[in-house]
Amino acid sequence: MTDRRQFTARLLGTVGAAAALPLWPRLASAQTPEVVRIVVGFPPGGSTDNVARRLAEKLRGAYAPTMLVDNRPGAGTQIAVGAVKEAAPDGGTVLLSPPAPFSVYPFTYRKLPYAPQDVVPVAMVCTFPFAFAVGPAVPASVRTLPDFIAWARAHPAQAAFGSPAAGSTPHLLGSLLGKMAGVDLTHVPYRGDGPGLQDLMGGQVAGYSTVLGSYLPQLRSGRLRLLAVSGSARSPFAPELPTYAEQGYALDNTEWFGLFVPARTPQSIIDRLATAARAAVVQPDYAQGLAEFGMSAQFLGPQELAAKLKADTDFWRVQVPRIGFTADS
Incomplete structure (x- = not known):
């Protein structure tokens, strides 16, 4: 049979535990400034x-x-x-x-x-994902990545692509595309996508490599053509655009x-x-x-x-x- 002192101790223990419960959220939140x-x-x-x-x-x-x-x-x-x-x-x-x-x-x-x-x-x-595009410096007949590679091989002096910065991932992916295709693609670095895309659409540079989202506001202008998107699957933001891999280049980086x-x-x-x-x-x-x-x-x-x-x-x-x-x- 439980004596009075044991009963009281258990009761106090239960009450104490219950009273402590609201403290846990405060203790947890106190660990973050x-x-x-x-x-x-x-x-x-x-x-x-x-x-x-x-x-x-x-x-x-x-x-x-x-x-x-x-x-x-x-x-x-x-x-x-x-x-x-x-x-x-x-x-x-x-x-x-x-x-x-x-x-x-x-x-x-x-x-x-x-x-x-x-x-x-x-x-x-x-x-x-990343994407590659061309502008009016490239003939309108160039509609796919293999088309562009063939054109670049035939016109090495014009085969240049831009990116938002030297050493950026878009720059390296564009250069890697050239290595995979066996063509020399000259890199033109810009200070961000703004001036780079202006030069692409103005015909000052043949191609451009950057993230897909940077092209989306410009697509309606008709002054650039998207040729490829990176990733293991097509992007929901441009489902008609084939991946690099679909066109023979294993660039699935995102x-x-x-x-x-x-x-x-x-x-x-x-x-x-x-x-x-x-x-x-x-x-x-x-x-x-x-x-x-x-x-x-x-x-x-x-x-x-x-x-x-x-x-x-x-x-x-x-x-x-x-x-x-x-x-x-």
């Missing part, structure tokens, strides 16, 4: 900034009470990565970035202000944006940010907003994204020397 910055290596107004601001809206309240976008443009996102590297590993500073600073730059730059292991991948939040945090960030914070990011990515209005830029909402968690980044890095470790580009060239 009240104000969290999403650092972006590009100026306001671009696609990366757009994704960051949509994410900030979705993560507000789910991950932290206040979410801010901190634009740190310059040096091909190196400034932004360096800022996150130096930040406290408390979940208060998050990087939104494409993979190139970690998968490409180690093979194109002699020295970087960071090492890839200085940050930890947390979540992929979207993906989108671009993505991911969230990263400083190394040594506690796993509990990484998991909480990944969970909040997943909840954001599956919301219909998030996907609708990205569609304006030719992007698809897609989530990968920390382990899956780490594996994806490793695969991208392994690819470029082989292909960059094949292309022969360095940031000093």
Whole structure:
């Protein structure tokens, strides 16, 4: 038979446990600072900034009470990565970035202000393909990628393509296309897609390589022709456009944006940010907003994204020397 002291102790224990339950949410939320910055290596107004601001809206309240976008443009996102590297590993500073600073730059730059292991991948939040287009400098009879390769082989002095920047992934993919086809495609670097696409449509450069979304606002003009899209399948934003692989060139690379945090960030914070990011990515209005830029909402968690980044890095470790580009060239 239970005596009075045992009964009282059990009762107090039950009441104490019940009283403690409301504390758990407060204890969990206290691990993340009240104000969290999403650092972006590009100026306001671009696609990366757009994704960051949509994410900030979705993560507000789910991950932290206040979410801010901190634009740190310059040096091909190196400034932004360096800022996150130096930040406290408390979940208060998050990087939104494409993979190139970690998968490409180690093979194109002699020295970087960071090492890839200085940050930890947390979540992929979207993906989108690259595409190749030609303009009026190329005859109207050129309608496919094999057509363009044949024309470039017959007109080597005119066989040039542009990209938004030297050393960018679109640049490297265009050069890799030339290597695969056995033709010399001269690269013309631009400072962003704006001037590059103007030159393409004005006939100053024959072809252009960039992300599919950059072409979409220009398609109605009729002054450019899309020839190929990257990826393992056709894009829902241009379903009539065949892939590189369909036309004989194994370029299935796609671009993505991911969230990263400083190394040594506690796993509990990484998991909480990944969970909040997943909840954001599956919301219909998030996907609708990205569609304006030719992007698809897609989530990968920390382990899956780490594996994806490793695969991208392994690819470029082989292909960059094949292309022969360095940031000093």
